[in-house]
Amino acid sequence: MEKEFLKFVYDSPTAFNAVDNIKKILLKENFIELDMSQKWNLEKKGKYFIIKNNSSLFAFQIGEENIKETGFKIIGSHTDSPGFKIKPNPEIIIENYMKLNIEVYGGPIYNTWLDRPLSIAGRIILKDLTTKIVNINKPLLIIPNLAIHQNREVNKGISLNPQENLLPIIEIMTKKLEKENYLLNIISKETEININQILDFELFLYEYDKGSTIGLNNEMISSSRIDNLASVFTSLNALINNKNNKNTKIIACFDNEEIGSTTLQGADSLSLSYLLEKICYGLELNREDFISSLEKSFIISADGAHAFHPNYSNKGDITNKLLMNNGIAIKYSSNYSYTSNAYSASYIKKICKENNIKYQYFLNRSDTRGGSTIGPISQSNLPINSVDIGIPMLAMHSIRELCGTEDLKLLNKLLNKFFEK
Numbered sequence: 001m002e003k004e005f006l007k008f009v010y011d012s013p014t015a016f017n018a019v020d021n022i023k024k025i026l027l028k029e030n031f032i033e034l035d036m037s038q039k040w041n042l043e044k045k046g047k048y049f050i051i052k053n054n055s056s057l058f059a060f061q062i063g064e065e066n067i068k069e070t071g072f073k074i075i076g077s078h079t080d081s082p083g084f085k086i087k088p089n090p091e092i093i094i095e096n097y098m099k100l101n102i103e104v105y106g107g108p109i110y111n112t113w114l115d116r117p118l119s120i121a122g123r124i125i126l127k128d129l130t131t132k133i134v135n136i137n138k139p140l141l142i143i144p145n146l147a148i149h150q151n152r153e154v155n156k157g158i159s160l161n162p163q164e165n166l167l168p169i170i171e172i173m174t175k176k177l178e179k180e181n182y183l184l185n186i187i188s189k190e191t192e193i194n195i196n197q198i199l200d201f202e203l204f205l206y207e208y209d210k211g212s213t214i215g216l217n218n219e220m221i222s223s224s225r226i227d228n229l230a231s232v233f234t235s236l237n238a239l240i241n242n243k244n245n246k247n248t249k250i251i252a253c254f255d256n257e258e259i260g261s262t263t264l265q266g267a268d269s270l271s272l273s274y275l276l277e278k279i280c281y282g283l284e285l286n287r288e289d290f291i292s293s294l295e296k297s298f299i300i301s302a303d304g305a306h307a308f309h310p311n312y313s314n315k316g317d318i319t320n321k322l323l324m325n326n327g328i329a330i331k332y333s334s335n336y337s338y339t340s341n342a343y344s345a346s347y348i349k350k351i352c353k354e355n356n357i358k359y360q361y362f363l364n365r366s367d368t369r370g371g372s373t374i375g376p377i378s379q380s381n382l383p384i385n386s387v388d389i390g391i392p393m394l395a396m397h398s399i400r401e402l403c404g405t406e407d408l409k410l411l412n413k414l415l416n417k418f419f420e421k
Helices: 002-010 015-028 182-191 226-241 271-282 287-295 342-354 374-381 405-420
Strands: 047-052 056-061 072-078 083-094 097-105 118-126 131-141 169-172 198-207 212-214 220-223 248-254 298-302 328-331 359-362 385-390 392-394 401-404
Touching (some): 002 212, 002 220, 002 405, 015 047, 015 131, 015 226, 083 182, 182 198, 226 248, 226 298, 271 374, 328 405
Antiparallel strands (some): 083 097, 083 198, 118 198
């Protein structure tokens, strides 16, 4: 499974590419793409998906039983990861260096992006307002460190200014270059689309090198974007491979979790709510049936969790040490940064115990404010029972994150059993 996961990650360098990748997989599995602006006529056991903004995707299979009686079984995750987005008019010439102007997206660990081959991916919008997903799959850029000889204090810690210290070099010029449309000319050449047809772009930097298994027994996975493509990948597997046709199953792959989800394609929109309602109408049910179905529904919010770090042993909770390759994390917070409560967590524990799936608990230290995820945001728009789970990770938001090979398999098994039950 780890080889397939690493390929999935490498083929999904941005949220746009991830959705395009998922779409290709779904089409091979005979899923049908639907249009939210059209009336739907859905069939029992039918397999469908919709795309929002090219960066969020919702796929579902209609069950044989009445949704009003069984509700929806939903797995939520997110397609985006922290990094750097290229600004419009990005070209900067300093002496004979051509650099690109970038802005920070989400909360990346800056210094992990230094001295690595980087490339560019995302989407471009054409004159007819169609979208083209692009990936210049070659090592194009680098953000070089400052030599220790010029900063003797570097190993005591360094503050990196994203506007000054993190601009990637794309070329050392040997001749005078035209600054205007420099990047667009590269995109035009790589995509074989005339530059005059390109109206706008949303492009991000990504690590060119592939992820790998690591450790004496290949027990770890080192890769970009484990947060949260591990959850996207396993939820997609669960939807495609599950043979239970009774329940209506949905995967919701949201964009923009890393920046708060308050976008039309994020979890803080009504996208999922409208989708569930439209499914009901497509099955000739009414709004009252839709509201009734929510009481029978359940959401798993799947996202990464912070594993115990052996070099920073005081950073985790003192009685709940989350260990890699020791089971799925069920995430709790008294302030409901996570949606897990005694009932929803017990529902997941029951599945785990019945299927020999190890689980453990994640909580923050009581003096540390942790992050949140799509679970509480989705639940604020949809009154559905929910639990937050994930796989233990180290180096979250680094350009290279780390998780356990066994945990990825356990998450895959749990999500399959959730849809099956």
